Amino acid sequence: MSTDPNRPTNCPNCGSPLQEREGKYGKFLGCTKFPECRYIFDLSPPTNLNCPDCGKELKWKGGKMGRFLGCTGYPDCTFLYNPESKDKRDIFCPECEEKLELKTDEKGTFLRCTGEEDCSFELEVKMEKTIKCPECGGSLRKRTGKFGVFLGCQSYPECHFGFNADRGEQATLVCPECGYPLAVKEGKYGQFLGCTGYPDCKFLLNLK
Ligand SMILES: [Zn+2]
Ligand SMILES: [Zn+2]
Ligand SMILES: [Zn+2]
Numbered sequence: 001m002s003t004d005p006n007r008p009t010n011c012p013n014c015g016s017p018l019q020e021r022e023g024k025y026g027k028f029l030g031c032t033k034f035p036e037c038r039y040i041f042d043l044s045p046p047t048n049l050n051c052p053d054c055g056k057e058l059k060w061k062g063g064k065m066g067r068f069l070g071c072t073g074y075p076d077c078t079f080l081y082n083p084e085s086k087d088k089r090d091i092f093c094p095e096c097e098e099k100l101e102l103k104t105d106e107k108g109t110f111l112r113c114t115g116e117e118d119c120s121f122e123l124e125v126k127m128e129k130t131i132k133c134p135e136c137g138g139s140l141r142k143r144t145g146k147f148g149v150f151l152g153c154q155s156y157p158e159c160h161f162g163f164n165a166d167r168g169e170q171a172t173l174v175c176p177e178c179g180y181p182l183a184v185k186e187g188k189y190g191q192f193l194g195c196t197g198y199p200d201c202k203f204l205l206n207l208k
């Protein structure tokens, strides 16, 4: 375990003990008085990346568009780097200042330095597991529209792909965990997209 000298033992807002929790985007310390107190101390390892606009550190954050690197100078600086976005700006290696490039291999997705071989800087990008758009390869997100819950492409309005299981629409969607096709199934709690690789793969997405 890292021993961050800044790591608080009690909540700086209300004095209650803090508890280690694991969220969607990594470990953090949360106040035991949650939800009355929403203090959070991020335990994710430092990215060592600096904001190209203001030089402050970039940190992983989660939003409704997925996981992104945001400037810790926010709200004064609104720079963000969303690995899934097509028109993202360049970010640079903290060691040699060359451009970083997003690369995916069997070990995962990484931001790797494009500089000379002697720089081996890389940062793991823990991408959220999302179902890919069959038309553009972007991520599909659950949305609610006029006709109920549907899966819409993150690249909207450039990509108009949408899938509404309720309306009997068909689409070839692939499981983000194992690559098998997904099928619309009916369960106790309503409709869901389940992996046809079940029971080996338990991926499912509720469509309610
Ligand atoms: Zn608190
Ligand atoms: Zn900044
Ligand atoms: Zn480098």
Ligand SMILES: [Zn+2]
Pocket: 133, 134, 135, 136, 137, 138, 153, 154, 155, 159, 160, 161
């Ligand atoms: Zn799309």
Ligand SMILES: [Zn+2]
Pocket: 175, 176, 177, 178, 179, 180, 195, 196, 197, 198, 201, 202, 203
């Ligand atoms: Zn699967």
